[in-house]
Amino acid sequence: MIKKYETDLWIVGIVKQTISEFIKKPNKKEIIWLYPEKSYQFIADPFGIWHNNKLYLFFEFLDYRYKKGRIDCIVFDKNFKKICKHNVLKSNSHLSYPFIIKDNNEIYMIPESSKSGKTFIYRSVDFPLKWKKIKEVIPNTAMIDTSVIKYQNKWWIFYSLPGKNGRALKEMYIGYSESLLGEWKMHTNNPVSNNIELSRLGGKPFILDNLIHLPVQDSKKTYGGQVNILKLSKLTPNDFEAIKIKTIKPNLHNRFSDGLHTVSECENVTLIDCKKHDYSKSRRWIDWQRRIGRFIPLIHKIKL
Numbered sequence: 001m002i003k004k005y006e007t008d009l010w011i012v013g014i015v016k017q018t019i020s021e022f023i024k025k026p027n028k029k030e031i032i033w034l035y036p037e038k039s040y041q042f043i044a045d046p047f048g049i050w051h052n053n054k055l056y057l058f059f060e061f062l063d064y065r066y067k068k069g070r071i072d073c074i075v076f077d078k079n080f081k082k083i084c085k086h087n088v089l090k091s092n093s094h095l096s097y098p099f100i101i102k103d104n105n106e107i108y109m110i111p112e113s114s115k116s117g118k119t120f121i122y123r124s125v126d127f128p129l130k131w132k133k134i135k136e137v138i139p140n141t142a143m144i145d146t147s148v149i150k151y152q153n154k155w156w157i158f159y160s161l162p163g164k165n166g167r168a169l170k171e172m173y174i175g176y177s178e179s180l181l182g183e184w185k186m187h188t189n190n191p192v193s194n195n196i197e198l199s200r201l202g203g204k205p206f207i208l209d210n211l212i213h214l215p216v217q218d219s220k221k222t223y224g225g226q227v228n229i230l231k232l233s234k235l236t237p238n239d240f241e242a243i244k245i246k247t248i249k250p251n252l253h254n255r256f257s258d259g260l261h262t263v264s265e266c267e268n269v270t271l272i273d274c275k276k277h278d279y280s281k282s283r284r285w286i287d288w289q290r291r292i293g294r295f296i297p298l299i300h301k302i303k304l
Contacts, residue, residue, distance in 0.1 A: 005283035008223070010044035010275045011035050011256050012059055014080060019206050019265035023229050023246045031252060031272075032080055040064040040286050043072070045097045046271035047204060047264050049107065053078050056128050057271065058088070058109070060096040064286050069096045071111055073128045088128050091116070097145045099204070103180045108134075114142035114162050121181070138175065138184055144168050148180065149205040151212055155180050156235065158214065160200045169219045172199040176237055185237065192240040196220050202227045203263040203271075215263040218247070224261030224275060226250055250274055 015022055016030040034057075036043050045060040055076040062069045071089035076082055089095060089111060097112035107124040109131060119141060122131035137143060137157070144160040157175040160168045171191035175184035193199040196219055203215035212232040218225055227248040234241035250260035252274060259275040 005279065005281070007040070007064065007278040007280075007283050008042070008259070008275050009040075009256070009278050010042040010273050011253070012043050012046045012057070013252065013272045013274065014055075014057070014076075015270040015272060016080075016268075017270055018268055019263075019270050020208055022263070022270040023248065026248065026252060028252055033253065034074070036061070038063070040283065042275075044273045044275075045112075045262050046273055047098055047100045048266035048269070048271050049100050049102065050267050051107070051127065054083065055080070055266070055269070056100075058098040058100055058128070059273075060098065061087070062096075064283070065289050067290060069094045071095050071098045071109075075128070086129055089122070089131055099145075099147055101148055101180070103150075108180065110137060110146045110148070112143070112145055114144045114168075117142045119143040119146055119159075135181065145201040145217075147201045147203070147205055147214075149207070149212060150180075151207065151235070154178065155182075156205075156212070157184055158201050158205065166196065166219075169200050169217065169223070170194055170196045172201070172216070174235075174240065187240065188238045189240055193242070198228060198230060198242070198244065202261050204265050206265040213245075214242070215248075217261045219261075222259055222277075224259040226260055227263045229263070248272075 012034045014032040041063045043059050043061055048057045057074045060069045061072040073088045074085045093116040095111045095113055099110040101108050109122045119137045120133050121137055123134050125132045142162050146159040148157045155177045159173050162168050172193040173190045174187040174192050177184045200217040202217040205214050214230040215227050218228050228244050229246040230242040231245045232242050250257050256274040256276045258277045262273045264271040
């Protein structure tokens, strides 16, 4: 009997609502959906920035034939007409979650690269195509879904760590610094959260009513099942209190309704991703293609 595969396939949506409008009441009619070009590819983890009156949408692109994420960018005009698409960052290891942040007129990216065992911050040197690796965020730390925000003259960083028993989904860690590129000090109560519904970051932190709000993944039923919005009622180097104020359910798309794990504020729009479970036996052939592809360079080397 051929094993049934469960494959997560993700798409990205541009919601023509501000983050406050979106978390109050998401409007399905105001979503522009973006799809990968081929089967068994997905696009996920959207982050964006408006620059020179254009929307630059960064996301993880993954093809199951290779199963290694890279960072791509689609550029839209002010009317959301697609201008161009580029691959902007790739590595020998998996990349995802391209967190974009602007500071002192410079644009930075912190992509998730935990499989390499390190996490770096990049500065744009030719936006959006070229990025320069500036420094390791926290030395020798494989940070997952790293997200930062400046709040009351201090920078705050939120992330998870890899480990056994689903640690990456259950724990939230916090650091703080006087500058984005400075040294990060650790919150005294790390991990500040130990709950699979309320810990792993799921998008860009934002400020409403003078308080930080965090989108976090809720993976209780399935990986990236839905997003909860946390309001941080207290945040100091020694204190952390958060209240769940909203759940964003994966019911915004008729077919991709099995999960939602990113909600990112981007001025007048909100960026999201949604997934569907695919159970086709075709995945078996896709996996064989990938395995054969790994052996071809080795066979060629032996022949030489």
